[in-house]
Amino acid sequence: MGQRLLLGQLVVEEKSNEITAVPKLLEMLSLKGCIVTTDALNCQRAIAAKMVERGADYVLALKANQPSLHDDVRRFLSDKQRAPDALHRTIDADHGRIETRTSTVCADIEWLQKLHAWPGLAAIAQVVRIRETGGKTTSETAYYLLSAPLTAERFGEVARAHWGVENGLHWVLDVTMNEDQSRNRKDHGPENIAMLRRLALNLAKLEGSKGSMKGKLKRAGWNDAFMARLLTAFSPSQMR
Numbered sequence: 001m002g003q004r005l006l007l008g009q010l011v012v013e014e015k016s017n018e019i020t021a022v023p024k025l026l027e028m029l030s031l032k033g034c035i036v037t038t039d040a041l042n043c044q045r046a047i048a049a050k051m052v053e054r055g056a057d058y059v060l061a062l063k064a065n066q067p068s069l070h071d072d073v074r075r076f077l078s079d080k081q082r083a084p085d086a087l088h089r090t091i092d093a094d095h096g097r098i099e100t101r102t103s104t105v106c107a108d109i110e111w112l113q114k115l116h117a118w119p120g121l122a123a124i125a126q127v128v129r130i131r132e133t134g135g136k137t138t139s140e141t142a143y144y145l146l147s148a149p150l151t152a153e154r155f156g157e158v159a160r161a162h163w164g165v166e167n168g169l170h171w172v173l174d175v176t177m178n179e180d181q182s183r184n185r186k187d188h189g190p191e192n193i194a195m196l197r198r199l200a201l202n203l204a205k206l207e208g209s210k211g212s213m214k215g216k217l218k219r220a221g222w223n224d225a226f227m228a229r230l231l232t233a234f235s236p237s238q239m240r
Contacts, residue, residue: 018042023050031056035148037162040065043145045119052120052147059125059150059158062143069116073124073143077106088152097133103156107149120147125155173197176214203230 022042032055038047040063051058062070076082085104092099107123123146130139144159173179177197184193204216207230211219220227 019044019047022047026050026054026056029054035059035158037061037158039162048121048145048147049119057148058120058146059155059162060145061162062124062145069112069118069145070143072112072115073126073145074141076112077104077124077126077143086152088156090156097131099132100130101156101160102128102130103152103159105146105150105152105155118145121145122147123149125150125152125159127156127159172201172213176217177201203233206230206233 019042022038022044023046026036026047027050031051034056035058036051036056037059038061040061043060043062043066048058048060062073064070085106087102087104089100089102092101103125105123105125109121109124112118112124113121125144125146127142127144128139129142130137142159144155146155150158177200179194179197182190182193184190200217200220201213204213204220207216209216220230
C-alpha cells in the first residue's frame, strides 16, 4: 500500500477463476506483518486461512456471497440496543462532492465464531459512506471481516486504501495503457505483455519526478535519457 507497486501476478487457468488462483499467489509473496485486503469475491475461508498461515492479517470485504455470515454481521452491527462501538469519522470535500465516512470496529464476536468458525477472525467492522453531490444525498454501508482488532481509525485507513488499487492500478492499466483494447490472445502473449505493462507502471511510479502517469509514459517514449533513468530502477544493483 505504501509503495503502490504491483508485486505479483498469476494466470487464471481456463475454466477456473481468481478464487483458486489467489491462494497460489499468496504463497509467492512475503506477507509476514502485512495487512492484506481483498474485495468480496475473495472473502473465502481458504483464502483467509492462507493469509493467516503466511503470517499476515486481513481485512476482507463481506457481501452476500457469504450469505449467512453477512446477514449475522449486518444485523449485529445495526442493532441499536448494543453499546456503541468506538468510531472514527472523516469528511472530504472535492469536485463539488462531500463524502462522510464513519468507521467502526467490534471485537465482541465470540458468539459469531461459535456459529461460523471463520479462520483467524478477531473482529468485524463497517464503513458508512454518505455522499452529498448536486443537492442529492446517498448512503451505503460496507461490512468487513478482520483478523486483528484494529482501531476504528486504522481500519478506516486500510479500507479506504484498498480502493486506491482501483484508481492507481486497474484504471491506469485500462485507460492510460489501453489494456482493455489489447488484441493479444495467443499462447503466452497475454501473460507476457501484461507483465511488461505492470513492470513499466512500477518503474514509472518509482521515478520521483512530478507529473501524470500518462505524461511519464509519453516522456519515456520521446526521451532516451528519461527512459534510461527509468530502467536503472530495474538494475540488479538498485534492487538489492
